[in-house]
Amino acid sequence: MPASNPHNSEMRDLQEMARQIRRDIIKMLMISQSGHSGGPLGLADIFSCLYFRILKYDPSNVTWPERDYFFLSAGHLAPVWYATLARAGFYPLSEMSTLRKINTRLQGHPAPWYTHGLPGIEIASGSLGQGMSIAVGAALGLRMDRKPNHVYVLHGDGELDEGQVWEGIMTAGHYSVDNLTAIVDRNFCQIDNRTDKVMELEPLADKWRAFRWNVIECDGNDISDFLVAVEEAKAIKGKPSVVIAKTFMGKGVSFMEDDYRWHGVPPGIEQGKQALSELEPTKFGDFVEFEWEKQVAEVVK
Amino acid sequence: MPASNPHNSEMRDLQEMARQIRRDIIKMLMISQSGHSGGPLGLADIFSCLYFRILKYDPSNVTWPERDYFFLSAGHLAPVWYATLARAGFYPLSEMSTLRKINTRLQGHPAPWYTHGLPGIEIASGSLGQGMSIAVGAALGLRMDRKPNHVYVLHGDGELDEGQVWEGIMTAGHYSVDNLTAIVDRNFCQIDNRTDKVMELEPLADKWRAFRWNVIECDGNDISDFLVAVEEAKAIKGKPSVVIAKTFMGKGVSFMEDDYRWHGVPPGIEQGKQALSELEPTKFGDFVEFEWEKQVAEVVK
Amino acid sequence: MTTIESKGEKATRQGFSDALLELGKENPDVVVLGGDVSGSVKVDAFAKAYPDRFFSVGVAEADMMGVAAGLSLVGKIPIASAYGEFAAGRPFDQIRQSLAYSEMPVKICASHCGITVGPDGATHQSLEDVALMRVLPRMTVICPCDYLETKRAVKSSISITKGPVYIRFFRDNTPMFTDESMSFEIGKANTLIDGTDVTIIAAGLQVWEAIQAAEVLAAERISARVINMHTIKPLDKKTILKAAQETRALVTAEDHQIHGGLGSAVAEYLAQEHPTPQEFVAVNDTFGESGKGAELMKKYGIAREDIVKAVKKVLRRKK
Amino acid sequence: MTTIESKGEKATRQGFSDALLELGKENPDVVVLGGDVSGSVKVDAFAKAYPDRFFSVGVAEADMMGVAAGLSLVGKIPIASAYGEFAAGRPFDQIRQSLAYSEMPVKICASHCGITVGPDGATHQSLEDVALMRVLPRMTVICPCDYLETKRAVKSSISITKGPVYIRFFRDNTPMFTDESMSFEIGKANTLIDGTDVTIIAAGLQVWEAIQAAEVLAAERISARVINMHTIKPLDKKTILKAAQETRALVTAEDHQIHGGLGSAVAEYLAQEHPTPQEFVAVNDTFGESGKGAELMKKYGIAREDIVKAVKKVLRRKK
Numbered sequence A, B: 001m002p003a004s005n006p007h008n009s010e011m012r013d014l015q016e017m018a019r020q021i022r023r024d025i026i027k028m029l030m031i032s033q034s035g036h037s038g039g040p041l042g043l044a045d046i047f048s049c050l051y052f053r054i055l056k057y058d059p060s061n062v063t064w065p066e067r068d069y070f071f072l073s074a075g076h077l078a079p080v081w082y083a084t085l086a087r088a089g090f091y092p093l094s095e096m097s098t099l100r101k102i103n104t105r106l107q108g109h110p111a112p113w114y115t116h117g118l119p120g121i122e123i124a125s126g127s128l129g130q131g132m133s134i135a136v137g138a139a140l141g142l143r144m145d146r147k148p149n150h151v152y153v154l155h156g157d158g159e160l161d162e163g164q165v166w167e168g169i170m171t172a173g174h175y176s177v178d179n180l181t182a183i184v185d186r187n188f189c190q191i192d193n194r195t196d197k198v199m200e201l202e203p204l205a206d207k208w209r210a211f212r213w214n215v216i217e218c219d220g221n222d223i224s225d226f227l228v229a230v231e232e233a234k235a236i237k238g239k240p241s242v243v244i245a246k247t248f249m250g251k252g253v254s255f256m257e258d259d260y261r262w263h264g265v266p267p268g269i270e271q272g273k274q275a276l277s278e279l280e281p282t283k284f285g286d287f288v289e290f291e292w293e294k295q296v297a298e299v300v301k
Numbered sequence C, D: 001m002t003t004i005e006s007k008g009e010k011a012t013r014q015g016f017s018d019a020l021l022e023l024g025k026e027n028p029d030v031v032v033l034g035g036d037v038s039g040s041v042k043v044d045a046f047a048k049a050y051p052d053r054f055f056s057v058g059v060a061e062a063d064m065m066g067v068a069a070g071l072s073l074v075g076k077i078p079i080a081s082a083y084g085e086f087a088a089g090r091p092f093d094q095i096r097q098s099l100a101y102s103e104m105p106v107k108i109c110a111s112h113c114g115i116t117v118g119p120d121g122a123t124h125q126s127l128e129d130v131a132l133m134r135v136l137p138r139m140t141v142i143c144p145c146d147y148l149e150t151k152r153a154v155k156s157s158i159s160i161t162k163g164p165v166y167i168r169f170f171r172d173n174t175p176m177f178t179d180e181s182m183s184f185e186i187g188k189a190n191t192l193i194d195g196t197d198v199t200i201i202a203a204g205l206q207v208w209e210a211i212q213a214a215e216v217l218a219a220e221r222i223s224a225r226v227i228n229m230h231t232i233k234p235l236d237k238k239t240i241l242k243a244a245q246e247t248r249a250l251v252t253a254e255d256h257q258i259h260g261g262l263g264s265a266v267a268e269y270l271a272q273e274h275p276t277p278q279e280f281v282a283v284n285d286t287f288g289e290s291g292k293g294a295e296l297m298k299k300y301g302i303a304r305e306d307i308v309k310a311v312k313k314v315l316r317r318k319k
């Protein structure tokens, strides 16, 4: 592992951070009482890996030319990103309590730092299906200039219903952009139902392969499995790679797990308390920040 | 072969009709001096098969409830359709001379009969990528009512760059609509260049398979090969089928064959004469209609 | 001044949902398309009642419009449902070619329109949809003002057999103030309050705001006519002209961009017929943001107070 | 009256092409995206001169806008090229979110706009693009009138570093009548002919028609001011207001739908500032059809004679 990530955390810390991120997601949503629980919780492990081990970035300099580019195409997953960006030092933890409130930088769907969004966010998302094309453009531009930065884009599985994603996938395959790694949050859930009920995606790996991509499948709730997958993806030359990461929607909260009905609703206060109790920090987790905890305390009581 | 097609022509007649259609395309374009040569010429064999052997229709009753539905998604291929519709009796041959002229029913891109287009045209096309979705909708509606009508949709290969096509393909796979047959005009050419230069589509058959389709590949300039392919396609139950028909752009005209630069330009008068001489009717071809030939004669001289 | 009262609150999208159930019962040809937002746009009740007549197309709005066109071609009456931005902006070219140019009588039912959709933020706040749909030939555009009117609009739209209809509704619960005794006819505006000094022409949620504004104004002895312009295309020109002639000052109010929407339609028409001072209550050429619907209405200048202010401004310009 | 002469004919899209070559030379960050219509939209010369800076994305306009956004993010200056309908309508939501809301300085260069594109027919006649682009916040919309102005517009657009620019041009060869001695500034209209009785505000190909109409009118002793409104957003309000105050009657002329375009922008503004009789020379809420550009201009009412007629009509309404 190159020491380029500012944390380069060890496995146990990544796990602990994932748990911390989950707690933050729950707290944010309890306060906002609006927003998406299921997808974000399922992605906490992946975001922990991305920001505490994989990505190259400098939270105090968001335009650092050597940074890696990360695009969250499925913008509704914002809560996991926001929690991670806070924990990674892009903005104060206490600001998490402003999620979805008027004048916030934590917009319901991600807005970039140079408009009214958070530092670390490169471009807007929320209207599904647009991130792949953007990632391909960034990868092509970087390659043109022989720059070593890597580009990551994360898609929901339901999001893959959008044709524009396949346009972008085709373009990436056509140009063999190997400085691009896509991650699919394969939780088999979308809003209306499970993915096979709403729109069957299988055989999903075959689809990407037929679009000239290298495909790696892994368990997106298993940190070591995911890290290996991403390492493999980056090592493959001459093709873009996709990591199809199987996750569970609502992971970590018993009553949300693998239930598509948690796609877009926040936990109520009692549900939130229950969730937090299931996500008790271990001894390794000592990421408390007082202002944020105070705000949470006001709602949780 | 069921005797449902009003012609149900034999092989030699189909070949002759294809040649006739090619002659009509050349003549139309010589007169209009605007429109697409390459794709339409490459498709003459397929259109001959469709309208003189495969499709169920009644040219004097375009809303006949038992008709098959044919959608030309790649609307720029209109000239081959127009020539075929004229030969199949949907409208007078002499009207072919109005192609792309003001007040014509032979619009530059197909318009339906109930607006300002030709009988036999069900819906507008021209903006690429929309026909698959329409075909899926029609197929679903017919299946709902347990109707036996079959639905056909024809796409250009370059057209498959459009993401909406993959949305429709995915929907068809999801619903296993087997009353739908897609035909891809695989001529490896689009406007700017050959398809692998503009946007690589290969492995194309794998793509469709990964989207839950049955794939049949054939030579789209070989009438018997194409007929077998379509028969096979219709026989497959439980999945939609696609016939990937390899054709040559500009087929039948030596100086146009397999050259993408003929995608969208008409032959000049001298070129047209040369083309017509290469497409001399055989003794089986006796489809002359005087008004049409008179109009042609005025231009050809 | 007639007082118009709210008889409780319900969401306009609920009116859509209830209309669908009735249509489903009355007409076996009615089919509904869902784009993975069935619960929010409230087509889930129809999907449950008539599972064979509900088609999920996944998150694929372009495909949805084409599938609807195909269903229409074989004799069905398709209702395509999505959030406003993804119902109008995302599949614009598909709507243009496969529905409008092809004259397909598909109903495009768009929920979660306007800035009032709130916390989801700018990407989900459809503020351009009326402008987009209105500029398409052969399109009908309706923006009902409350639960009942939405229900009636959706039900009446079935009678349009040539060309698509775009119907715009909203997420939040809002006052119910129309009743069956009022007429509802597509293309025919309803004058809710008579007035002589100024006319407020509103659509959608802004109709209720306009009524409230008129009450405030009445207390200040300003007599405001309030017109519910539920159909934005075709425009009820007669009613507008009469108002322009009689009150000689207008305010338009809508949860939409200032450019291209209802205000624009009124201004275009009057410039050709009877130029009249007009103020626009609308989102002023900016994207929205997260927040509560009511907060955003205030921040972005489309609340009742903004209508009151606009009325006063236009009265100063009146000749 | 000043006479404005045509110094030969060239297509506006050729001005785009030539501008690209110069930009390519001047600025190594300029990159061009092609959607399989490189020859028609005339980006082929750039592609040949700078193959490493040209990206073919296939027939995939939605993808094109996203790829452009990504290139922009890493410091490139992307020029996305397509036919009008497929540049504006097809990828509307992508332009909205990834370019306008995200403030990406991408240039969307749209050729083959308007009904004058001719024989291709309605599906290719982009008559709604100005309406669509104009309603987007943070967007600049330019519609140059001839070869040189197009070249200057494209070159000037590079200086806009925040938010996208939409530039609209046409297929056919048309008169060249602007020259380097005239100023060209985005957002600043050019008054080409001074006049006192009426003002014709035109954009794109209609500017030349307006000049011709003014000559016809001059012969009938009607003094028509002609304004070249090359930038439709931001609108040059000052010039419009002055014309409205001084001539008290306006005609707008554009190769676009009557709703939502230049005429609409002018009417919206004047309704708020200075209501003025206005006639619209535009395609009257209908789709086009195949035919020659000149034939269609006549049939659909956007030729110089229609401008003359509109002037006479608006003069009868003048107060």
Ligand SMILES: Cc1ncc(C[n+]2csc(CCOP(=O)(O)OP(=O)(O)O)c2C)c(N)n1
Binding pocket: A038, A039, A040, A074, A076, A077, A126, A127, A128, A129, A155, A156, A157, A158, A159, A160, A185, A187, A189, A190, A191, A249, A263, C035, C036, C037, C059, C086, C090
């Ligand atoms: C273009 C567009 N259409 C519809 C939506 C509404 N929407 C938001 S999330 C979502 C489901 C996406 O499913 P998936 O990507 O699997 O996310 P998950 O449910 O797993 O979080 C939909 C349809 C949207 N945001 N954008």
Ligand SMILES: Cc1ncc(C[n+]2csc(CCOP(=O)(O)OP(=O)(O)O)c2C)c(N)n1
Binding pocket: B038, B039, B040, B074, B076, B077, B126, B127, B128, B129, B155, B156, B157, B158, B159, B160, B185, B187, B189, B190, B191, B249, B263, D035, D036, D037, D059, D086, D090
């Ligand atoms: C949405 C859209 N984008 C672009 C075009 C312009 N266009 C017309 S045909 C064509 C190429 C299509 O290639 P293919 O389908 O292979 O047709 P062929 O060249 O083989 O006739 C393009 C880009 C269009 N008609 N519609």
Ligand SMILES: [Mg+2]
Binding pocket: A156, A157, A158, A185, A186, A187, A188, A189, A190
């Ligand atoms: Mg999912």
Ligand SMILES: [Mg+2]
Binding pocket: B156, B157, B158, B185, B186, B187, B188, B189, B190
């Ligand atoms: Mg081809």
